[in-house]
Amino acid sequence: xxxxxxxxxxxxxxxxxxxxxxxxxxxxxxxxxxxxxxxxxxxxxxxxxxxxxxxxxxxxxxxxxxxxxxxxxxxxxxxxxxxxxxxxxxxxxxxxxxxxxxxxxxxxxxxxxxxxxxxxxxxxxxxxxxxxxxxxxxxxxxxxxxxxxxxxxxxxxxxxxxxxxxxxxxxxxxxxxxxxxxxxxxxxxxxxxxxxxxxxxxxxxxxxxxxxxxxxxxxxxxxxxxxxxxxxxxxxxxxxxxxxxxxxxxxxxxxxxxxxxxxxxxxxxxxxxxxxxxxxxxxxxxxxxxxxx
Amino acid sequence: xxxxxxxxxxxxxxxxxxxxxxxxxxxxxxxxxxxxxxxxxxxxxxxxxxxxxxxxxxxxxxxxxxxxxxxxxxxxxxxxxxxxxxxxxxxxxxxxxxxxxxxxxxxxxxxxxxxxxxxxxxxxxxxxxxxxxxxxxxxxxxxxxxxxxxxxxxxxxxxxxxxxxxxxxxxxxxxxxxxxxxxxxxxxxxxxxxxxxxxxxxxxxxxxxxxxxxxxxxxxxxxxxxxxxxxxxxxxxxxxxxxxxxxxxxxxxxxxxxxxxxxxxxxxxxxxxxxxxxxxxxxxxxxxxxxxxxxxxxxxxxxxxxxxxxxxxxxxxxxxxxxxxxxxxxxxxxxxxxxxxxxxxxxxxxxxxxxxxxxxxxxxxxxxxxxxxxxxxxxxxxxxxxxxxxxxxxxxxxxxxxxxxxxxxxxxxxxxxxxxxxxxxxxxxxxxxxxxxxxxxxxxxxxxxxxxxxxxxxxxxxxxxxxxxxxxxxxxxxxxxxxxxxxxxxxxxxxxxxxxxxxxxxxxxxxxxxxxxxxxxxxxxxxxxxxxxxxxxxxxxxxxxxxxxxxxxxxxxxxxxxxxxxxxxxxxxxxxxxxxxxxxxxxxxxxxxxxxxxxxxxxxxxxxxxxxxxxxxxxxxxxxxxxxxxxxxxxxxxxxxxxxxxxx
Numbered sequence: 001x002x003x004x005x006x007x008x009x010x011x012x013x014x015x016x017x018x019x020x021x022x023x024x025x026x027x028x029x030x031x032x033x034x035x036x037x038x039x040x041x042x043x044x045x046x047x048x049x050x051x052x053x054x055x056x057x058x059x060x061x062x063x064x065x066x067x068x069x070x071x072x073x074x075x076x077x078x079x080x081x082x083x084x085x086x087x088x089x090x091x092x093x094x095x096x097x098x099x100x101x102x103x104x105x106x107x108x109x110x111x112x113x114x115x116x117x118x119x120x121x122x123x124x125x126x127x128x129x130x131x132x133x134x135x136x137x138x139x140x141x142x143x144x145x146x147x148x149x150x151x152x153x154x155x156x157x158x159x160x161x162x163x164x165x166x167x168x169x170x171x172x173x174x175x176x177x178x179x180x181x182x183x184x185x186x187x188x189x190x191x192x193x194x195x196x197x198x199x200x201x202x203x204x205x206x207x208x209x210x211x212x213x214x215x216x217x218x219x220x221x222x223x224x225x226x227x228x229x230x231x232x233x234x235x236x237x238x239x240x241x242x243x244x245x246x247x248x249x250x251x252x253x254x255x256x257x258x259x260x261x262x263x264x265x266x267x268x269x270x271x272x273x274x275x276x277x278x279x280x281x282x283x284x285x286x287x288x289x290x291x292x293x
Numbered sequence: 294x295x296x297x298x299x300x301x302x303x304x305x306x307x308x309x310x311x312x313x314x315x316x317x318x319x320x321x322x323x324x325x326x327x328x329x330x331x332x333x334x335x336x337x338x339x340x341x342x343x344x345x346x347x348x349x350x351x352x353x354x355x356x357x358x359x360x361x362x363x364x365x366x367x368x369x370x371x372x373x374x375x376x377x378x379x380x381x382x383x384x385x386x387x388x389x390x391x392x393x394x395x396x397x398x399x400x401x402x403x404x405x406x407x408x409x410x411x412x413x414x415x416x417x418x419x420x421x422x423x424x425x426x427x428x429x430x431x432x433x434x435x436x437x438x439x440x441x442x443x444x445x446x447x448x449x450x451x452x453x454x455x456x457x458x459x460x461x462x463x464x465x466x467x468x469x470x471x472x473x474x475x476x477x478x479x480x481x482x483x484x485x486x487x488x489x490x491x492x493x494x495x496x497x498x499x500x501x502x503x504x505x506x507x508x509x510x511x512x513x514x515x516x517x518x519x520x521x522x523x524x525x526x527x528x529x530x531x532x533x534x535x536x537x538x539x540x541x542x543x544x545x546x547x548x549x550x551x552x553x554x555x556x557x558x559x560x561x562x563x564x565x566x567x568x569x570x571x572x573x574x575x576x577x578x579x580x581x582x583x584x585x586x587x588x589x590x591x592x593x594x595x596x597x598x599x600x601x602x603x604x605x606x607x608x609x610x611x612x613x614x615x616x617x618x619x620x621x622x623x624x625x626x627x628x629x630x631x632x633x634x635x636x637x638x639x640x641x642x643x644x645x646x647x648x649x650x651x652x653x654x655x656x657x658x659x660x661x662x663x664x665x666x667x668x669x670x671x672x673x674x675x676x677x678x679x680x681x682x683x684x685x686x687x688x689x690x691x692x693x694x695x696x697x698x699x700x701x702x703x704x705x706x707x708x709x710x711x712x713x714x715x716x717x718x719x720x721x722x723x724x725x726x727x728x729x730x731x732x733x734x735x736x737x738x739x740x741x742x743x744x745x746x747x748x749x750x751x752x753x754x755x756x757x758x759x760x761x762x763x764x765x766x767x768x769x770x771x772x773x774x775x776x777x778x779x780x781x782x783x784x785x786x787x788x789x790x791x792x793x794x795x796x797x798x799x800x801x802x803x804x805x806x807x808x809x810x811x812x813x814x815x816x817x818x819x820x821x822x823x824x825x826x827x828x829x830x831x832x833x834x835x836x837x838x839x840x841x842x843x844x845x846x847x848x849x850x851x852x853x854x855x856x857x858x859x860x861x862x863x864x865x866x867x868x869x870x871x872x873x874x875x876x877x878x879x880x881x882x883x884x885x886x887x888x889x890x891x892x893x894x895x896x897x898x899x900x901x902x903x904x905x906x907x908x909x910x911x912x913x914x915x916x917x918x919x920x921x922x923x924x925x926x927x928x929x930x931x932x933x934x935x936x937x938x939x940x941x
Contacts, residue, residue: 011749013741021739022757025815028772029760031783035775044781107647111425114640117633122644127649132659133876135901136917139665139910140658164650169646196639225765227879228901243767247883250771256839264768275763276756278842 030063036261039069043257072262082263084238085245089224089267092158092241096223097216099163104170104215109200111171112178113186121174126168134228142232154238159235162223170215177211178204221271232269242267299502299623300495303509306622307491311484314517314615319480321607322524326531329768330472333535334446335438336571336579337542341373342436342448342464343570344546349452349462351550352557355380355387360400362553363388369549374445374467375523379404379415379454379462381610387460418451419458425458438574444468479523487516506623513619515614521608525601532597536581540588543567666914688915711802711892712899714916718923721875721895724809728874729867736821737859743822744829750798755826762819770883773812777884802892805885809893813880817873821866828862829855869933872924894919 034045046059046066076082110116111123141161151157181204189199205212222276227243234240240248245266345366347561352362359378367376367390375391378400389400403411414437421433437449445468450458491512496794498504547567554561568582581596583589621627634641666689668682698715702708737760743751761769776783777798785795798804832854840850878897881887887894887902893904897920904913 011745011747014745014748015750018742018754022754025758026760028769028776028815031776032768032772042781043775043778045783045786057786057790061783061790103647103650106643110640110643114637114643116637116640119640122648125656126651128925129655129659129926131872131921131928132655133897133900133917133920133924134878135640135897135904136662136914136921137655137658138901139904139914140661141654143661144654144658160650161654164654167647167651167655200643221765225767227767243765246768246771250775260771263748265763268764268768271765272760272763275759292689 009125019137027063032064032261032264034065035257036072036265037068038065038258039067039068039071039257041256043255043268072258075268076259076262080245080249080259081238081240082245082259082266085240085242086266088155088239089242090270092155092162093220093223095155095159096162096166097219099159100170100219101212101216103163104167104202105174105205105212107167108171108174108178109204112175113183123172126171129168138228138232141229145233148257151233153239155239157233158223158230158241161229162226166219166222166255170219173215173218174208174211177208181207220274224267224271243268296931299500299505299725302625302628303505303619303623304488304491306627307509307513308484308488309622310513310615310619311487311516312681313618314513315480315484316610317611317615318517318520318524318608319475319477321604321611322475322527324433325528325557326475327472329528329531329535331469333538334466334469336535336539337372338438338446338448338464338466339436339450339572340539340543340546340567340570341370341448341466342462343572343576344550345376345464346450346452346462347565347570348550348553349378349388349460350454351554351559351561352654354452354454354459355385355401358557360388362557364390365498365553365556366549369552372467374465376465377411377463378460379411379463380452381415381419382459384412384625391465406531414449414463415451415458415461418449418461422451422453422458423573430852431577434574435576436574437574441465442938468580471727475524475527480520483516483520483523487512502624506620509619509623510616511518517612521612525604525608527596528604529601533593536588536593536789539571540582543570543582544764546549546570590735662914663918665911666918668911668914669909670911670914672910674909676720682911684911688912689919691912692915692919709892711890714919716892717894717896717899720806720893724806724881724895725871725874727810727811728817729870731810732821732870732874733863733867735814735818736823737825737863739818739822740825740829741855743826746834759819761816762818762823766816767879769816770812770879773808773815774884777808799888802889805888805893809884810885811879813874813877816880817870820870821863824862824866825859828859832858871927871931875924875927 031045035043038045045061046056048056048060095150111119145157145161146152149157149160151160174179185203185207186199189203194202225243226241227247229240231244231247234244242263246260246263248254249256249263305752310423333468345363348362348366352358355378359655363376363378368372375389377386377391377394378388379385384404386394386404387399394400418435418437421435424433425431425435435451439447441447446466447463449461451458452462491509494512495505496510498508544567544912547565550565552562552761559932566584568580568584569578571579571582573579580592581589591904664679666748667685668679669684669688670677670679670682674682692714695713697710698713698719699709711717742748743754777785779785779795779799780795782795782798782926784798789795796804798808837850840854844900845853875895876897877895878901881893881895881898882901885893887898891899891902896916900916900920903909903916
């Protein structure tokens with residue numbers, strides 16, 4: 001009896017800590033919502049009078065709009081080309097995901113199941129490529145994509161770049177997962193007379209769905225969230241992606257925090273939703289990719 | 294299948310290597326001959342143009358005399374299709390021999406609206422002349438040359454009066470004849486001859502590999518060397534022929550101009566200088582002709598040496614590649630690679646698509662970037678060939694050799710040089726260590742709490758605590774930047790709420806660092822939490838029960854069971870996290886923006902700013918290469934210490 005009581009108080013303390021910590025963690029999120037629904041462009045949560053009272057001071061940190069308004073959301077679509085930017089981002093991110101995951105899963109399958117010359121070098125080169133500093137790649141990529149391939153300010157250019165740069169991480173992740181799928185399954189299928197491609201598509205891919213989901217999620221998020229490359233390769237305003245557009249609102253001399261906050265919420269919703277929906281695969285996928293005793 | 298004989302392999306190798314070497318040499322030759330031909334026509338065009346400009350200036354620049362002079366000059370120049378003279382004063386077409394400009398459109402007349410391009414051309418040339426004169430250099434072209442649709446050259450040069458540009462002359466040549474192609478016969482001979490020779494000798498030598506290799510290499514050297522010598526001689530011949538043709542043409546022009554002038558009753562004073570007509574795009578005489586219009590032999594020789602040096606280097610490179618190919622095939626390297634490719638073709642089918650993408654858009658840019666680091670490429674020279682901007686290791690010397698991280702100010706205090714590499718390195722190390730430590734500590738702590746048995750609402754906490762990871766980090770960065778605003782920021786409001794003074798976060802390196810640390814810590818702990826939680830949940834509860842039965846304390850359980858089970862998940866996570874943090878671009882770039890005075894730049898943001906704010910591409914590439922070196926060393930050490938990647 002007493003043991004149960006102590007455990008409950010113990011849990012009570014934990015809950016207190018967790019609630020406080022969660023509130024602090026989510027504070028920036030509340031802050032964005034407050035700014036977005038305030039209908040103003042200011043980054044202050046409340047206007048402070050000349051000689052603020054104690055309540056004014058408290059009011060200034062409470063993430064709750066003084067007046068609710070949807071005007072930031074309506075004008076971000078009506079007055080700004082934000083819808084076009086979101087569409088660009090969506091097309092690019094989805095195409096990147098398809099391209100990246102397809103390339104990565106075939107390569108990862110070969111690395112996991114076949115023994116061939118160059119296998120170790122290949123895996124190692126993928127790992128090393130993860131360490132290439134982005135700034136070193138930026139100038140050459142600009143020259144290749146814009147000047148040689150003529151894909152500046154096109155979605156195809158960004159898709160190609162995002163799709164390939166996401167390969168190494170995806171390959172490592174998927175290979176780790178493929179390694180855990182027992183070989184006996186394939187051996188049985190071989191005895192039944194299945195071809196290698198048949199085995200790949202009908203046995204390996206269905207079994208690897210959780211890892212594929214994680215990989216797709218990462219590819220999508222990388223493409224959806226990427227900023228520097230998009231800013232470098234996309235010169236025309238109607239080809240901006242959402243991140244480049246958002247930076248526009250609060251970069252340089254413009255201080256349109258209201259548009260920024262409203263846009264941020266709209267941009268974050270798809271990735272956050274995807275992330276939360278797929279997060280059950282997150283642990284299994286990540287640990288399968290990295291834990292190999 | 295039996296092993297193919299050495300003889301056959303060397304013969305195939307020689308055929309391919311010879312084909313490659315001689316083929317490349319032939320292409321180089323063809324290219325050179327074509328270029329020489331085009332260059333010759335351009336030089337002749339410029340000579341004609343300059344002669345005409347000279348004539349126009351001597352004949353008074355406008356008026357009836359000009360029209361007579363131009364048509365007389367045109368009559369003596371069958372290679373020129375039309376010539377025009379435009380005077381800026383009154384925007385008038387002073388003279389024209391173009392078929393379009395006859396009848397009611399005949400000169401003199403005002404330029405019409407659709408001839409605006411002609412006027413613009415004149416303004417361009419005028420600007421170029423004044424700019425070059427003011428700068429005392431040659432940056433803007435004073436003679437414009439373009440190719441028309443019909444394959445003719447269109448040229449334009451300024452007409453000057455007392456140094457000021459008062460008009461232009463333009464000339465369009467007849468369509469150029471297709472340049473001569475070097476004969477393929479010699480190339481075929483240089484390829485087939487050695488091959489036949491090798492086959493004959495191979496019959497004598499038999500299946501002795503070393504001997505065959507020696508014979509094949511000699512045959513290749515013979516064929517390729519002969520063809521290389523032939524093409525060098527051919528190029529040289531072409532070059533001399535060009536100079537002679539230009540010299541002859543210049544003399545002929547001088548004769549024409551003199552004749553036209555005397556027709557107009559003008560004396561050729563000061564005397565004509567045909568050598569000055571052979572000029573480059575900045576109207577500087579090329580100097581291959583002496584004053585009298587003869588070829589300047591000494592000048593030709595130095596120029597020929599420089600030009601053939603380049604051609605020779607290209608040929609040597611082609612020869613080395615061909616030799617490599619011959620040996621690779623002959624000694625069986627290619628055969629083995631091909632055998633491996635065939636034996637493992639299934640594996641390669643699966644790998645090739647990804648590999649091609651990686652090579653074109655990851656590995657090649659990487660190598661190209663490293664190459665850039667040996668140049669002083671900048672905004673103005675980025676399109677020049679690498680050989681022009683090559684400076685060797687100087688960028689590295691500048692970056693690593695500058696140890697002036699701080700100096701004493703007059704009042705004895707230390708003044709840091711925030712642009713110094715070692716300051717940024719130190720800051721980056723501090724940044725990485727503090728961030729990863731913070732991330733691991735908070736993440737692990739939360740994971741342990743959430744892993745408590747029977748804790749209610751666990752999934753809700755988990756979902757909410759993952760939010761910082763789920764949000765795009767550039768948005769996070771901009772949010773925190775706003776929250777740390779000196780006047781309106783929430784953080785300062787909280788400080789004021791507790792009676793403090795607002796802090797100017799971005800005015801001191803330390804407080805500025807804190808803002809970036811808070812932002813990055815906020816978005817990086819959920820990753821550690823999720824990884825730790827996953828590992829914790831995979832520990833079977835029975836182990837703890839067994840430990841409890843054995844009388845192990847909580848701390849002992851944590852040390853003996855929890856930590857070891859966490860290790861396989863946490864070690865790779867920490868390795869990843871170190872690299873992510875070290876390379877984290879958005880947070881420093883968007884939150885602190887390096888304020889104050891670049892003190893809070895980490896290595897990657899600093900190198901970005903060198904490239905895209907100071908436009909020193911070569912320097913920035915060297916900077917990035919050093920960053921890569923650091924990461925590589927880190928990876929090697931980490932690999933050795935933890936053996937984390939042993940299960941490849």
